[in-house]
Amino acid sequence: MKPQAQLSFPLAVMAAALLAAFPAHADDEIDALVKPTSSVAVGAGYVSKDAPRFGQYSGLNQAGTYGLLNLDYRNLDQATGTWLRFRGNNLGLDSRDMRLQHERQGDWAYFFDYTEIPRFEPYTANTAVSGIGTPNLTIPAAGATLAPFDMKMKREALGFGFSKFLGNGFDVQVRLRNEEKNGERIFARGNFTPAFEFTPEPINSTTRQIDAILGYTDKSLQVQGSYYGTSYNNHNTALNIAGGNAGLQPFSPIGLPPDSQSHQLALTGGYNFTTTTRGTFKLAYTRAEQNDTFLSGVPVSPGISPTGNLGGRMDTTQMQVGVSSRPIPKLSLVGDLRYEDRHDKTPIRLYTTNGVSPTTTFSGENEPRSIRTTKGLLEASYRLPMSFRVTGGVDYVEKERNTSAVRVVSFRDKTEETSWRVGVQRAMMEAVTGSITYIHSDRNGSPFYTNVLNCGAVTCGTATAFNLIAPLHLSDRTRDKLRASFDWTPMEDMSVQYVTEQTRDDYANRTVEEFGLRDGRSRTHSLDVSYSFSDEWQGNAWVSNTETSANRADRIAATNTWASTVSNNGRSYGVGLRGKPFAKWDVGMDLSHSDITDEALQWALTGPAVTSLPSFYTRQTTLKLFTTYALQKNASLRFDFIHDRFATNDWSWATWTYFDGTTLRQSPRQYVNFMGVTYIYRFQ
Template sequence: MKNMTRVVKLTAISAALLAVYGPVHAADDEVSQLTKPDSSVSVGLGYWTEDRPQLGIFDGMRESGAYGLLDANIVKRDDATGTWYTFSARNLGLESRDLKAEYLRQGNIGASIEYSKTLRDNPHLFLTGLRGIGTTNLIVSGAGRNALPRNEVELGTTREGTTLGFYKNLLPGLDFNVSFKNEEKDGTRLWGRGGAAEFAVEPIDSTTRQLEAVLNYTGERLQLSGGYNGSWYDTHNTLVDTIRQGDNPTVLNNHFFLSLPLDNEAHQLFLDGGYNFTPSTRGRFKVEYTHATQNERLPTSSIPGLSLAGAPSRLNGEVNTTLVQLGLTSQVTRNFSLGANLRYHDADDDTPVRRFVQANARCNASECVDNTPFSYKTLTGKLEGTYRLPQGYSLTGGYEQREDDRRIPVSNANGAGGRDTQRVVPMRSDVEERTYRLQLRRTLSETLGGSLGYIHSEREGSHFISAAAGPGGAPSDLINPINIADRDRSKWRLAMDWTPLERLSAQFVYENAQDEYGHSQARPFGLRDGSAELYSVDVSYKLNNDWKMSAWYSKDLTKANQRGQRAEIRNRTTGALELRAAEKDADLSDAGESVGLSVVGRATPKLKLGADVHMSLNRSKFDERIIRTAPDPVPGVAAVGPLPDINTRVTTFKLFAEYALRKDSDLRIDLIHERWKTDDWTWQFANGTQFVYTGAGTSAATFTDGTSVVANQRQISNFIGARYIYKFQ
């Protein structure tokens, strides 16, 4: 693929040379470019004037200051043997960087090695008395228990991956590829402790390994690709022990343990293929089988008194997944083509059901916890046909049916009333969805074409199996789960492509979707309806041979109406929180707008200039209100109004100038101005008071954790960078 990309790129360059120097010189230059590809190395320095915690989450330039700019792309070819040597490096002066070296003798043998480092910094600053951050032993501060002094803490993770690849041509049409990747992930991530809002930090120290070996066969009619995929996840931390400052560490009940993901592995065998029955008919197939296990010793089993007596020390988790897919496409007649696809997916969870937590002799509510393996089978069939009509029209119609057979999780023992204590929300054993598609295309003229499509789907299923509390009991049993609820969806899509001039082109897309969810008095909670709209316009214009510009605008709007229940209501008279059932209605919406303009061109034969402006606005609305309380009416219950909107705006201006010092070297200057602004209230209350983590307990003053979060809601920074670019062959 890389060689193909290189050839296409060089062919485009030679086509441009052909127009200037004529066919003879262009042909010579094309051969020269293929055998002597361009290479370049750039060295420079950049400077950010201010910290950028939000927009610098991934790029390794979060803090203000100077950064090295070093990139390289070196390509060499041995004409005598047809061997390519390539080396690429990106962002070598930054913490986030990529390097790759490759050796390839075309049609014979090749090898590669690749290294990458990726950062993910939390954009917030934490003021906390928590001690032991980054380790598996955390000491939690408490206001009434010798509170620890608060420190400024930043959280983030780092991924470092190394990939080795090997390629060998075994026979004509038969290739072998193998790759192995090792990735180390370290750092800290925001976490929580207990049922109340109490600050904790997850220590991350894990290794992920992946191995893939593939045989590819390409024949005149038959093409096959088969092999093996393996993955291994190993974590060096399995259990985090938290204790409050001043508590006696010898008392087990003073410790609060937090579990981490366990080691696991998966092995997959696969075979994909295609066969050309005739020049107009082709069949395709895919077969995969995956065996995944999780059998690490449970860390809780090594602490006396922590685990349930007699509970197993290992989960013995096992999931076997089978995938079979068949497809056929055919040009039945000159004007009619047909495609069919059948897909079978079976996820079989063979993990044994065992009890790990039991609070008393008889299980009620959540006092007993068994693992709940969940298996399902999905069969999907699809049929689609396209017919070419007169006057440039074409009509496409399709039908798809999906059937889910879901195994209902069952625990070892039942709770009160003989009901399964492990089922928190209602379940369905069978879910079926039917989808109809219709699309009309037409080329209106040589410069204008478009399409109009309509999709309608209907989802329904078997009767609901109640949750643990039984019909009409706990609020969780009244939920209409979004993923298996009855739903009707209709979607329209209009697309236009206009090229009135050779220099001007424009594309327009409009989409509209409407969802209606089935709900009843027995299960009124959950989504009731929703909608989504999208507008998108892209325009590009070539001013002349030296200058071109592009502009775009997009707007999306997603809405949903949701019915829920709230357990705590504040009493107007006393100000206390009362445990009362109250239904609430919420109209949720999320709107985004984005607009951009880009101009690039040559001011002189040696000077290239470019400018880019991008602005985006996202607005989230939470129109939530209480509509009924039980008992109804409830004296003294405060009215609840909508939460404030959250608005986030990002604006970026970029300018660059690239000047040719000599034929083989350039000087590039980059200027960037960016600003990020939000009124997100996640980490503060409506009155502007800063949110503070508080722990569980009878007295907030005694058990206060005291951690607060600093979220900078307005960030502005400027960047200037200079690079020297050297080009050679």
């Protein structure tokens, strides 16, 4: 944000100044500013076969021919510095977007934009359920004929915004957005007794956003006052289900996500105390509400006390102050303090009496979730001799939560975490820079509360299971992290970057049996290399590897305990090449591969043996080739070829059948080719 006087230069004057400053290097760039070039690209593409994964978000999900159309229009009135731009991408596909922007630099601007984002469900449902996509479903009797059904969702967003410099350092910005979301997604009703039935959720909602900002800027002070508001309106209030298992028929209607809204007022800014010291601040208040009317005609437990809606309300107060300073040339200091109070003001009422008694683990009341968070940061960085720079810092996070008298899992109302870090960076020579950082964190908190535990020996064994395990986000934890990076430029045309990070977590257990999460590890390596073979040929390559794992122990009863190791390993690599083999030809290639594997190894500690779950992998390889041929100075032909291979051993749905007979399937091997040709015309 800058004062109006600094932004109101005509573009032609700015361009002339740049030409004078860089007469030998910037002719093409300045020509593009003074004489902007527009373009239109029209063509056709062909997808060789149905491609649920390949076209999940682009719309290229079915075999066939697609229209390709891109527009980029730019016009400049040099006398006034007024721009008119229009951009349209993927206009022939379901993933199209458009933007119209009109602005006078340093004075005013406005825009309209439109975006479509599809999502095609990669699993095909073979089902006899009818009414999918509507709030009224029918589940036929057993033995009905199944038919394939492809679920999808689509978002359509329309936006508008404008900005205006008001003079004397003031400016205003307003942005509006309306998004319509339609379709269906996987959902089910039921439980393990008697069963689950396939009941896809209908999607038909509207989300609106407004963002208004009033700003002020001078040499020392920059400040913004803003309002941000949202509203969510679900046009389907309930899912009505006819037929199905007699034991599940009481589960109709089923309430769908309710309407909600939020409002935020904020004041943010910064102040330059001196040329080397700057402060920042933020004050914000948000009120979020959910007071949509409850479903009518739904049987409730006798004696409950709720009124016609939840009356949900969350008030959030945020405050932040920070300062950065360089008191002497070799020393930099940073300090920051943040406070957030999320106060859940939802009324506490009795919603059910089913099973509520002095011997249960719940009370039938809703549980408010308030949390106060305080964060502090101090950091110092000092430049040492021999091109060394050492940085040290401390971070502190304190969270206080409310608690209810009756809980399902262990609970503590306060946690504190302190992290100490120290790092060293050095430019070892003109072309080599390296850094290494070590971070040590300790988290602990207030004593754990003792839960109400009367679920009976049949379910909980010794009736103490709910007090044996500390939840992941509340448990004591020690974390050690080591991060290192290396940048090398051995020659002007080559650069190499390497980054690695390793983390180890140790969790304190509440019992000698060490139930719950015990420890975790992660390791990441990445290497990027780019090389310019000549003025006509450039290449790059990258590889990364990520490994995470966690060990834990659980039990069903006092004589049936087991341990497990859960891991996720991801490997990926890629190469790219750009070149100009002939005067009129440009070519390019990108090859990428990723392989992600999840494993869950289990073994018995006491009691009968347990069987580990099978591993789960997902692999994808994509090859992209393109070439552009210049027909003339302002026209060219572009040819694209994409080969995509997807493979998975997804067993989660492959062995599952809903009670009504519905199955969800995807092809474990998906190979698809895309070929496209586009004519590109450029004009001024």
